[in-house]
Amino acid sequence: MKVGFIGLGHMGAAMAGNLLQAGHDMTVYNRTPGKDEDLRHKGAHAASQASDACQDKVVFTMLADDHAVESVVYGDGGILANLPKGAVHISASTISVALSERLTADHAEAGQQFIAAPVFGRPNVASAGQLFVIAAGAPDAIEIALPLFDAIGQKTFVVSETPKAANLVKLSGNFLIASVFESLGEALALVGKGGIDKHQYLDILTSTLFGAPVYKTYGALVADETFEPAGFAAPLGYKDIRLVLSVAEDLRVPLPLASLLRDRFLTLFAHGGDKLDWSAIGGLAAKDAGTGSSKAGASK
Incomplete structure (x- = not known):
């Protein structure tokens, strides 16, 4: 599957690496330059801006907080303006319930789908592909995402069709x-x-x-x-x-x-x-x- 991944901190880089190792075609982006070097050497495509990482069926975000997520979702160069209709934004970030509600509504209005999928596990667990994924979203979107969750985690818990529940x-x-x-x-x-x-x-x-x-x-x-x-x-x-x-x-x-x-x-x-x-x-x-x-x- 072609997958975009935005946010290459300790957790994000490990998750993207496991998706790449599982055979997915990865395009990666990080707001701070240079953090994509290891993934590029392993075969990932480097995006020069967030919009380049959200041209396909799925884009992940793994970012520090609400502000960081908002900065890559909104605006002309953001996910919302560039993700194709029907495509899925998977947010693995630990964000507020309020922002999750907002993202759900805004993606729906744009004809896109949104899954909240925060994870439990420290960076070493992420590197080993042994995270626990807490997922919530529409069943058809979850079905698309499950093979990706299998690549990053040892078990996925689907808790609701309403994304904010996972948060x-x-x-x-x-x-x-x-x-x-x-x-x-x-x-x-x-x-x-x-x-x-x-x-x-x-x-x-x-x-x-x-x-x-x-x-x-x-x-x-x-x-x-x-x-x-x-x-x-x-x-x-x-x-x-x-x-x-x-x-x-x-x-x-x-x-x-x-x-x-x-x-x-x-x-x-x-x-x-x-x-x-x-x-x-x-x-x-x-x-x-x-x-x-x-x-x-x-x-x-």
Whole structure:
């Protein structure tokens, strides 16, 4: 299949690479020049502007936030003005529910289709083609996209025919992940100050009560206070918590923990942690207890 891919950060480049390896004819574009070099060497076509990557049946976007998505969708050189009628825009970005609603309506008005397909998984998981895809959109559009999802992920969950549902699932999932950072960080600070080895404690947790990948993957980062290099930068995590709070306000659902997490991110940033991994909020508890290093309080 001929596929355009816009957004070649750590996640996007890995996803595009797996699509290319699966035999799809790829045209790739990134707003920052030079990030397409590796993919070009592997056979991808390089687009000089976003419009060149949306001339065929499908275009993916994997971008940082609402503003970045809007910048490549709207305007004369954007996806909306250049994607053929009947073609599909697949947004793998973690964006607001409100923008997802807007994109659904605007693509429909232009005779195009829109799928929201955010993913769970860090860059190493993306490189291995083992992401979990959360997809929502019209059934005929989903049918077109499924072979592409198979190339980037280990499982696809189709949650609704309404795209915004996938974005809500993704945002709520990221809220839960951030909640793990905070609760695990507090528990590790407690047992660590009580003289218990944090790594043994983490082994007990992940071997008994909490065997989920989020505890195993991120638990080691929090226990070791290894927050650089960032697999998912803290400002992006903060963005997601703000988006969760926004949709919760619209739905009139109180989320006290999300409000706490917003403040924890602000604490991290106030101490210079902007360049750290988002799991660095899990290191704040040890710092508050007087036992943590400076890693969760300031970037190097």
